[in-house]
Amino acid sequence: MKTLALASAALLISSFAAHAEGELNLYNWGNYTSPEMIEKFTAETGIKVTITDYDSNTTALAKVEAGGSGFDLVVPSANYVPIFVQKGLLAELDHSRLSNIGNIDPKWVDVPWDKGRMHTIPWLWGSTGIAVNKSVYSGDVNTSEIFLDPPAELVGKINVVPEMSDVMALAIFNAGGEACTEDLTILKKVRDRLKAAKPSWLSMDYGTTDKLSSGDYAASVNWNGSTMRARINNPDIVYGYPREGYPLFMDSVGILSDAKNVDEAYKFLDFIMIPENAAMLSSFARYANGISGSEPFMPEDMKTAPEIVVPAELVSAGRFLPTCPQPATELYTAIWTDLVK
Structure with missing residues (x-):
């Protein structure tokens, strides 16, 4: 019986080890x-x-x-x-x-x-919009102009997340275009505005939550959940939904x-x-x-958070991004590659 018990115990231990x-x-x-x-x-x-x-x-x-x-x-x-x-x-x-x-x-x-x-x-x-420290800038935050033509208070203090789809979409919507547009007039405007704006940015960084919280960034193209986490740490952080159009994901x-x-x-x-x-x-x-x-x-x-509950007048400005056809993707990639180099 003792041998059987030992064998059973060994089998149990072996089974647990395999599971673990x-x-x-x-x-x-x-x-x-x-x-x-x-x-x-x-x-x-x-x-x-x-x-x-x-x-x-x-x-x-x-x-x-x-x-x-x-x-x-x-x-x-x-x-x-x-x-x-x-x-x-x-x-x-x-x-x-x-x-x-x-x-x-x-x-x-x-x-x-x-x-x-x-x-x-x-x-x-969620959504991709604009996070702003209102102690630095108290103006309108519901616009992509924040990073495309930064107000003086934010120059040199802006981060832009390195997600091509979101940043390109925000710039295209601002220029009056639609997602996946191949309109070269629109895309030239987008390219020129992004390149002209970049010297006013501080960085193109993914890790925005902590740096928004600490005040290292005064503004950022950012996602709503990340912005809410920053705002919990720093009540001066607000989230803007660009009226020109913003991506949902x-x-x-x-x-x-x-x-x-x-x-x-x-x-x-x-x-x-x-x-x-x-x-x-x-x-x-x-x-x-x-x-x-x-x-x-x-x-x-989260049930009442301004980063979750979109203002009624800005709901229609949000849109899911489709998968762009290859020609559009190649155009966007060319603009993006030139921007980040």
């Missing part, structure tokens, strides 16, 4: 994943999650497309999901392995960038075609579709999620 050895490699935007949620996932599954950060969709796409990244999951924005799919970089999801897929809010299921959610599930969504998470830890990836996707866990993502990053039933678990301050 599970690994998962998540490639995600920086400062965008709730540590508390990751700890909960590991505690419940034994799967160790390693997170590698990126600062733009183009960075993520280039890294994944190069191959051999070792990542299992990636979180591209809506307009980049079709590019990942077209290039064969995302695996088609087996919905039978996702018991919680019915928790996706119906309005986020048949989305233009991933009909029926065949390759991704929602992560978080939803970042969605999918399994890479060359993922090694597929079982673990499915467990993670299913886990973050549990309402309480989706709310943990929102609570950390301060963006809305796409999971029904998460509302009761959300922070109270």
